Amino acid sequence: MARQNTYTQRAIERxxxxxxxxxxxxxxxxxxxxxxxxxxxxxxxxxAAGLTPKPRLRDAREKLGVH
Incomplete structure (x- = not known):
């Protein structure tokens, strides 16, 4: 006897x-x-927007103190 529904709840959830x-x-x-x-x-x-703002991008020269 074959099963009519071969899909399990886990397969549907996936x-x-x-x-x-x-x-x-x-x-x-x-x-x-x-x-x-x-x-x-x-x-x-x-x-949705987070609770904290995104950090400002910085140039590598600014981080190293070389301008």
């Missing part, structure tokens, strides 16, 4: 994580294990 890592928005999962995705909106694609 597919969802892979879609999210690729920048897609998961909209649903079909009974056969297919993960449905859509393009992410531009506002959601950018990460």
């Amino acid at each position: 597919a969802i994580r892979a879609a999210l890592a690729a920048g897609l928005r998961v909209t649903g999962v079909q009974p056969d294990g297919t993960v449905l995705t859509g393009a992410r909106e531009n506002g959601q694609a950018q990460p």
Whole structure:
């Protein structure tokens, strides 16, 4: 007797994580294990601003004291 659904919950979770890592928005999962995705909106694609500002880039000559 063959199993009807060969996809386990872990396999579906891996597919969802892979879609999210690729920048897609998961909209649903079909009974056969297919993960449905859509393009992410531009506002959601950018990460939220951190609590600390990014460090200012410095020239190597400035660090060494040679101008």
